[in-house]
Amino acid sequence: MNNKMTNFPEVGWVEERFQVQVLNDDVCEFEWTMQSGGSVPVHLHKDSDEYFKVLEGEVTFKVNGKTIIGKPGFEITIPKMALHSVSNKSSERIKCKVVYSPVADQGKFFQILFFLSEKNPNYKNAMFKAMYISNQMKFREFSTLQGGTKIFMNFIFAFFKVFAPIMGWNKLLEEYQLKIIH
Numbered sequence: 001m002n003n004k005m006t007n008f009p010e011v012g013w014v015e016e017r018f019q020v021q022v023l024n025d026d027v028c029e030f031e032w033t034m035q036s037g038g039s040v041p042v043h044l045h046k047d048s049d050e051y052f053k054v055l056e057g058e059v060t061f062k063v064n065g066k067t068i069i070g071k072p073g074f075e076i077t078i079p080k081m082a083l084h085s086v087s088n089k090s091s092e093r094i095k096c097k098v099v100y101s102p103v104a105d106q107g108k109f110f111q112i113l114f115f116l117s118e119k120n121p122n123y124k125n126a127m128f129k130a131m132y133i134s135n136q137m138k139f140r141e142f143s144t145l146q147g148g149t150k151i152f153m154n155f156i157f158a159f160f161k162v163f164a165p166i167m168g169w170n171k172l173l174e175e176y177q178l179k180i181i182h
Contacts, residue, residue: 011113013127015088016040020110028100028107031055039087047104047140050078052086059092060087105139115176132160133173 002049008020015038022029031034042062052059054070060066070076078084088094100106104149112130120126135157164170 008143009114011117023107023110026103029102030098031095032098033093033095034088035093036088036091040085042083044083046079047080048100048102049080051099052076053097055095055097057092058090059094060089086130108139109134112176115179129169129172130163132169133176136173
């Protein structure tokens with residue numbers, strides 16, 4: 001990956017924001033915030049452990065069916081292949097330090113988000129564009145969704161396959177491919 005950037009733009013969507021701090025071939029570390037009521041659906045990571053340290057607020061983790069409440073200072077490492085979800089059931093924003101290790105393709109996904117942010121920091125659908133570009137480039141899926149969310153996302157990807165070229169997303173894909181070659 002050999003990322004030359006040292007000052008990463010904040011990226012995100014809807015209730016979530018990501019401020020990457022370290023991104024290299026070994027680790028992807030970022031501060032992650034989620035607004036009240038936000039959640040990440042049940043998923044697993046095939047290639048990476050995911051470490052959380054709660055910095056602000058009260059975070060609800062569900063790991064392999066067990067609910068765990070984390071307050072500031074709480075740390076947890078979720079091993080690869082463990083089903084988990086994360087939510088903010090409080091009335092305040094939550095903030096965590098998150099580390100993926102080994103990095104797998106999370107770093108490549110963030111690099112796509114940085115590219116999109118550079119093109120237009122106000123993209124409302126940057127996360128979907130990044131998913132499309134990542135999928136087209138055959139990057140490894142780093143979060144494997146489960147249940148109804150997986151079915152919904154499969155529908156979304158089928159939609160992208162048809163409509164993304166019409167919406168000009170293939171041009172973004174080509175621009176990104178050229179950027180990473182140089």
